[in-house]
Amino acid sequence: xxxxxxxxxxxxxxxxxxxxxxxxxxxxxxxxxxxxxxxxxxxxxxxxxxxxxxxxxxxxxxxxxxxxxxxxxxxxxxxxxxxxxxxxxxxxxxxxxxxxxxxxxxxxx
Amino acid sequence: xxxxxxxxxxxxxxxxxxxxxxxxxxxxxxxxxxxxxxxxxxxxxxxxxxxxxxxxxxxxxxxxxxxxxxxxxxxxxxxxxxxxxxxxxxxxxxxxxxxxxxxxxxxxxxxxxxxxxxxxx
Numbered sequence: 066x067x068x069x070x071x072x073x074x075x076x077x078x079x080x081x082x083x084x085x086x087x088x089x090x091x092x093x094x095x096x097x098x099x100x101x102x103x104x105x106x107x108x109x110x111x112x113x114x115x116x117x118x119x120x121x122x123x124x125x126x127x128x129x130x131x132x133x134x135x136x137x138x139x140x141x142x143x144x145x146x147x148x149x150x151x152x153x154x155x156x157x158x159x160x161x162x163x164x165x166x167x168x169x170x171x172x173x174x
Numbered sequence: 175x176x177x178x179x180x181x182x183x184x185x186x187x188x189x190x191x192x193x194x195x196x197x198x199x200x201x202x203x204x205x206x207x208x209x210x211x212x213x214x215x216x217x218x219x220x221x222x223x224x225x226x227x228x229x230x231x232x233x234x235x236x237x238x239x240x241x242x243x244x245x246x247x248x249x250x251x252x253x254x255x256x257x258x259x260x261x262x263x264x265x266x267x268x269x270x271x272x273x274x275x276x277x278x279x280x281x282x283x284x285x286x287x288x289x290x291x292x293x294x295x
Contacts, residue, residue, distance in 0.1 A: 107286060
């Protein structure tokens with residue numbers, strides 16, 4: 066089955082830039098989506114179609130794609146950005162319509 | 175504003191059944207496909223099932239196929255998940271989510287707060 070691979074954890078100091086990667090063989094052909102999940106809360110969409118930002122999401126959140134890797138970048142990290150982040154996509158064969166990465170815990174030091 | 179409110183979770187014994195509901199408001203429910211997504215305690219997100227806007231197309235994850243049934247009532251703006259033959263590994267928070275079909279992949283722009291299902295003897 067298709068898999069998306071994320072690092073389990075990323076740590077940054079406040080004000081620095083956090084980069085969270087997500088790798089998958091189908092990512093050159095499929096868009097990626099990013100969700101933020103704070104403890105005890107539902108996931109929130111923060112990036113769609115690799116790099117688009119939904120209304121209400123701060124500009125410090127951005128996304129990019131290069132080959133088989135997509136990256137969520139949080140510029141000027143704030144304490145409130147500490148959360149789990151999940152990438153999501155699909156495989157290019159149409160077998161798996163929805164696949165989530167394992168998630169990355171962002172810690173703000 | 176878009177609201178999705180799940181209900182129906184609780185404690186159930188292995189082999190038992192449970193029916194989850196999701197009440198939608200703030201948008202035209204019949205225009206959107208919907209999904210159930212679950213999260214086991216301390217674990218990541220797992221997509222469970224999808225139903226098209228009309229209910230004519232349905233998909234399930236292999237882990238629940240044959241045991242879970244998704245349905246919707248567009249007149250009542252409601253989504254359902256009938257869960258039978260429950261196992262300990264089905265223990266999770268179950269979220270309903272509004273789907274967006276890009277034509278290449280699907281994603282979820284609104285999520286409910288979730289309902290906890292615990293399968294234990």
